[in-house]
Amino acid sequence: MKQVKFRSVLLLLLIVLLGLGLALFCLRYTFRGEAWASFSANGHAYTDGVVRTGQVLDRNGTVLYDGPSGVYHEDSALRQATLHAVGDQLGNISTSALEAFQSRLIGFDPLTGTLSGGHKVYLTIDADLSRTAWEALDGRKGVAAVYNYQTGDILCMVSNPSFDPADPPEISDDDSDYEGVYLNRLLSGLYTPGSVFKVVTTAAALEQLPGVEERTFTCDGSVTIGDQVITCPYAHGEMDLSDAFARSCNGVYAQLAVELGADVLQDYARQAGLLEGFSVSGIPTVSGLFTAGSGGDLGWSGVGQYEDMVNPCAMLALMGSIASDDRAATPRLLYRETGVLGLPAAIPAKEKRAAVFTAETRQTLRDMMAHNVQETYGQSRFGDLAVCAKSGTAEVSDGAPHAWFVGFVDDNTLPLAFVVVVEHGGSGSDVAGSVAAQLLEQAQS
Ligand SMILES: [Zn+2]
Structure with a gap:
């Protein structure tokens, strides 16, 4: 009798331990599962360290990168225009979607794990506008970006130099043509x-x-x-x-x-x-x-x-803040995410920035920046758009000045702010201003 009782207690103890272990596992699985799934040794999600699941798309659903096939968009210009937003296959661009949104692309689900396939990650960028910006920069180093100061959506952020991620070149450290090529100059550049x-x-x-x-x-x-x-x-x-x-x-x-x-x-x-x-x-x-x-x-x-x-992105956000009656939206890159059967997954809510200066100062700055266009840059370059802008021709020690052109459209129906920097481009208004004019023309069509 004594022996039976001892065995019962032992069995009960083992059951309790098993239960505790299962509970601990479930807890850890719930809270850590996503991290386990996106661990780079997970063969379901990666091949040679490259994310092989999910898709990166633009705001209109154009597929920019398909994980399972490892294939980028068919257009070479578009691939180069969106390189820094999408990312390369070797993971050199740490601020890109393929790096920063890895766990979203893998699309871990507590019920099905990663078996149900990766998620579609839609970026705020517009593929066509990105290509226009890339063509307008015409191979010159620099950055061209546009964002909607009411929604925060970054519609394009082209950074040069770039390269074709579908056919990456050999890049040596001292190759000046590719200086800082893995930096997204909008997010990580300083001028x-x-x-x-x-x-x-x-x-x-x-x-x-x-x-x-x-x-x-x-x-x-x-x-x-x-x-x-x-x-x-x-x-x-x-x-x-x-x-x-x-x-x-x-x-x-x-x-x-x-x-x-x-x-x-x-x-x-x-x-x-x-x-x-x-x-x-x-x-x-x-x-x-x-x-x-x-x-x-x-x-x-x-x-x-x-x-x-x-930093050009800080300047872009400042332009959005000056353009806004109240608080402007913080620039964002993640537009939406969908999982199995196209169901939306949770993404962070849009954020607002603290308003800059007083409302009266912002209004005066808007008037003065509109006056700049009328008096100096030429309204005809921007058609009928209510463009407010400031140019910069920044003297630097290593060559011709950097050309800057920053500003916004003062119009609730086209609430866009922009920043253009052409490194060693010379005159801000002429050189960077013409890139901005091409972007705004494309953006309103
Ligand atoms: Zn003077």
């Missing part, structure tokens, strides 16, 4: 901003220097601050703040920077969102730099030179 930074200096002046809009400034072509001479391409003559902005007068802006002081300028660079990176659907962007210095250095930093460094 001297040049005159596009004057948007920030203008915001600071509007809010911190009472009556600045009523002042008259005079430019003789150069101004001496401390031991440095700040030069303009020619004498801009007499003007108010709005015309100093439209003519991009370095002399006026250097003097405004000195009057505002280093701390105020630094604070406005921070308020503008140019100093901190942020998340684009979970993919981090890089932080910018602003060191105001003093004297002539402070003057140059207010003009967007000296040690200023800006």
